[in-house]
Amino acid sequence: MNSKIKASAIKFGNNIDTDVILPGKYLILVDPCELAKHALESLDTEFVNKAKKGVILVGGKNFGCGSSREQAPLALKYSGVKCVIAESFARIFFRNAINIGLPVIECKGISSAVETGDELVVDFEAGKIENASNGKKFQVEKLPQFILEILADGGLIENLKGKMKK
């Protein structure tokens, strides 16, 4: 994971659930690239085309609520989502995203400060988010060190591999 990313935002509302991120009928697909083709299609059939170039998702409260399906963050990651910033996350989604190496940041006030298409700059190490399109800045609480290490390793598998070798 790069410690700093810059990308344009796509904004969604509150309570974006895992069934709309990736419907249950696709859970028999194993290849993450296949999963990615259906990311968020229930809300926006064009999402996958928009995300291709690399985007930051901005959500409201309770992002990723519902099922424990790790295929939901996987579909987002492989569709081109570089990071998800939301007012709050459903806890299983939050953990799943970190475990597969998709950065997630909880940031109060973000959804009213960002519109779809805004350029966002995220500095994970410093815990800083800047909306380059309107100049609004946020300082967020840094994730605990062990979580930053999991993200830096690209996910829990690589992180654990490293630990088990020691």
Next chain:
Amino acid sequence: MNITEKILAKASGKKTVHPGEIVDANVDMVMIHDLTGPLAVEAFKKIGSQKVWNNKKVVVILDHQVPAESVKAAELHKTMRQFAKDQNVTFYDVGRGGICHQVMPEKGHVTPGNVIVGADSHTCTYGAFGAFATGIGSTEAAAVMATGKIWFKVPPTIKVNVKGTFKKYVTPKDLILNVIGNLGVDGAIYKAAEFTGPTIKKMSIAGRMTVCNMAVEMGAKNGIIAPDETTSEFLEGRVKNLPDFEALQSDKDAVYERTVEFDVSKMEPQVACPSSVDNVKPISEVGNVHIEQAFIGSCTNGRIEDLRLAAEVIKGKRVKDGVRALVIPASQEVYRQALNEGLMEIFTDAGAIVCGSACGPCLGGHIGLLAAGESCVSSSNRNFIGRMGSTQANVYLASPATVAASAITGKLTDPTKLETKP
């Protein structure tokens, strides 16, 4: 400490823990199923582990795409079967178990005071037995299978105190829908929900499971009910060596983030309208809603008590023409008991279809899906857009009694009103 804190303290080798503290907990049981398991198996192999940390503490259950509805699903099942064999872990194949959250306690894999994780969000169901149980993802399940450990942030706890006696045909499902309607779908996010009070004390294990099952629908990390004689009665003969329940009661001076009070005595049947679980109304305020499908089943409401209640409402009546009524017992054990009690006859005579024990249409992956423009009243747990099939379909969540009554009339119907009709 409260019960959640006590369990997490013990599991992480600490005398006390406080909300917000991150602990490394020893896991007593981990469960994976056919939709989350294959990714977990892949991750387990990638980690480089040869054997699970303890083969007595891993359970594999096929329940979602059961029996396999496609070649892809059959391949996933094959992967899971092979993994279970290679690792010599407990495995419930098609026809041997049923829905994971019913099978786990039925077969004695849930012990009060345990830390249980499962690669399914409704793992919180086991809080009904006084266990700390929560859902995790596939990769994390792989990590637990490799190490036997998991980190948790000790949650603050909301106490949900319930009093009053339910009216006829008003059920624990109506209570939990009402609670979620009041607290909201993010009302307990990152938190524990501890259910207490005289109504909970009197509640059956089936009812407690329904209540804890839906704790995740308000964002809770876990739902939990202190174990008592009702718990031991159910677990007798299923779990060897039950622990001392005294050590699992919340202390008198336990700290709660807040306490919310509910009284069920005047409660009427509740309905969660599309497309959010907190869009809850008493049935008298829902209006005229025609349905094309009625579903009785799922890990929320597919137990024998639920089927008995539905059968009582349906007995001697016919499912309305134009309505498909699906009944899916939550496990083989429930299926067998429903047969013994003659419930299957009641359902089939009424024109309902009884399917084999599995998750069924709840998550829209297998049988009983909805077409665009259709509405379904369901005893399951989620009514999100596209959850049970078409994104243009509507799902209404209700109790098995309300679902049964609605199947008869073809529209959302208060079961208490059905009987008075000629």
